[in-house]
Structure formats: C-alpha cells, structure tokens
Amino acid sequence: MEKIAILTGAGMSAESGINTFRDAGGLWEGHDVMEVASPQGWAQNPELVLDFYNQRRRQLHEVAPNRGHQALTKLEEAFDISVITQNVDDLHERAGSSNIIHLHGELFKARSTVKEELVYEWKEDIEIGHTCEEGHQLRPHIVWFGEAVPMLQHAAMEVNLADIVIVIGSSMQVYPAAGLVGLADNARQIYYVDPKPSINYELSQIADLKVIDAPATEGVPEVIEDLFK
Numbered sequence: 001m002e003k004i005a006i007l008t009g010a011g012m013s014a015e016s017g018i019n020t021f022r023d024a025g026g027l028w029e030g031h032d033v034m035e036v037a038s039p040q041g042w043a044q045n046p047e048l049v050l051d052f053y054n055q056r057r058r059q060l061h062e063v064a065p066n067r068g069h070q071a072l073t074k075l076e077e078a079f080d081i082s083v084i085t086q087n088v089d090d091l092h093e094r095a096g097s098s099n100i101i102h103l104h105g106e107l108f109k110a111r112s113t114v115k116e117e118l119v120y121e122w123k124e125d126i127e128i129g130h131t132c133e134e135g136h137q138l139r140p141h142i143v144w145f146g147e148a149v150p151m152l153q154h155a156a157m158e159v160n161l162a163d164i165v166i167v168i169g170s171s172m173q174v175y176p177a178a179g180l181v182g183l184a185d186n187a188r189q190i191y192y193v194d195p196k197p198s199i200n201y202e203l204s205q206i207a208d209l210k211v212i213d214a215p216a217t218e219g220v221p222e223v224i225e226d227l228f229k
C-alpha cells in the first residue's frame with residue numbers, strides 16, 4: 001500500500017468558519033500573535049491568553065468538518081495515510097481520519113505549566129486557578145511561537161517515508177512545519193492545494209509539484225480523483 005503524508009494548515013478549516021491567521025492581515029482575531037501565542041505573552045498577561053484560547057475553544061464547539069476534511073478520509077480505503085496538521089482544531093478527527101499528528105497542539109487539551117507531561121482532555125474554558133493534579137496552573141496544550149515542536153521528528157519520518165505528499169491550506173511560512181515538505185525524498189508526487197499558493201524555498205525545489213489553485217473543498221476532491229484514476 002502506498003503511503004501518503006497530508007500536511008494541513010489553517011486553510012483546511014477556513015470553510016468550516018475558522019479564520020486563518022494570515023488572511024486576517026497579520027492580526028489574529030484582533031491580537032498581535034506574540035501577545036496571545038508566545039511564552040512572553042503568557043508571562044505578561046495569562047488572563048488574556050486564556051481568554052483568547054477560551055474563545056477559540058468555544059468556537060470549535062460551533063463548527064463542523066467541511067467536505068475537504070471528509071474527502072480526505074476516503075483515501076484511507078486505498079492508501080496508508082498520516083495527516084500532519086498545524087491546526088489545533090479537531091476537525092480531522094471528527095471527519096474520521098485515523099492517523100493524525102498535531103504539530104502545534106490541540107485546543108481541546110490543557111496541560112500543566114510545570115509538568116509538561118500532565119495533559120488533560122479539556123472541552124471547556126481554562127481559568128486562572130485551574131490546576132493539574134500537582135497543583136500547578138493549567139495552560140492551553142498549544143505549541144506557541146518560540147517553543148519546541150515535540151511531534152516534529154515523528155512528522156519528519158512520516159514525510160520522509162511517503163510516496164505521495166499533499167499540502168493543503170498553508171501559507172508555508174511558519175517553520176519548522178513549512179520545511180517538512182523538503183524531507184519528501186521518496187515521494188513520486190507532491191500536490192499543493194491553496195487558493196493563494198505561496199511557494200516557499202522547499203516547494204520551489206520540487207520539480208513536478210502539482211499546484212491546485214482552489215479552496216480545500218474543491219481542491220481536495222480534485223486530488224483524490226487524480227489519485228484514484
């Protein structure tokens with residue numbers, strides 16, 4: 001069975017109603033990204049950071065996977081799939097994908113600020129005073145700017161072993177995630193689905209890159225049709 005690594009970014013969930021970061025003009029729901037998504041931001045104003053992610057978490061209860069997420073699950077009938085997502089939503093899970101690596105964490109989880117290994121399922125707001133079992137404040141289980149990406153090695157291995165790579169809805173600007181596609185040494189085909197594709201250095205090195213200039217709900221079915229041809 002051929003192996004496919006699917007790399008998804010914010011554009012994957014745009015048609016579910018979750019705003020992408022860069023399409024919002026560099027402000028993330030009205031905030032400087034460093035204010036709400038960095039260890040410095042957390043140190044300066046943890047209430048603001050919790051509130052920001054509480055709002056994102058509440059929104060996640062209101063949205064649903066789109067036809068792009070759903071279409072990807074069809075590939076599991078014929079290929080060995082791993083979905084490597086930069087998204088912190090659970091829309092791939094809800095659509096039914098089975099092998100998902102969250103590079104940047106998960107909105108529906110909370111973790112201890114001191115004991116990083118203490119991670120909890122968390123569907124509601126996180127407040128100041130919510131603590132882990134050892135009494136330390138909880139924070140969102142999100143990889144912030146400037147933090148290590150613990151799932152990177154695992155993701156790198158999946159991309160390196162892939163016969164086919166599909167990149168969907170990412171501006172390919174945030175490293176190290178954006179560099180993963182450069183590790184696809186064994187891939188016979190690489191697709192990039194995005195209505196405003198931006199070809200970073202790694203993508204520019206791929207000779208036969210197939211760019212599908214379309215939103216995920218249209219572009220993903222096109223890729224699937226091509227793969228089942």
Ligand code: APR
Nearest residue numbers: 009010011014020021022086169170171172174196215216
């Ligand atoms: N379908 C597919 N792609 C879309 C759609 C759509 N309907 N709408 C927008 N896009 C594309 C945009 O053209 C853009 O290339 O989605 C991309 C979104 O880019 P970013 O907002 O930069 O998202 P992403 O690449 O996932 O950012 C990486 O940066 O915001 C931080 O940590 C956060 O994981 C995130 C990381």
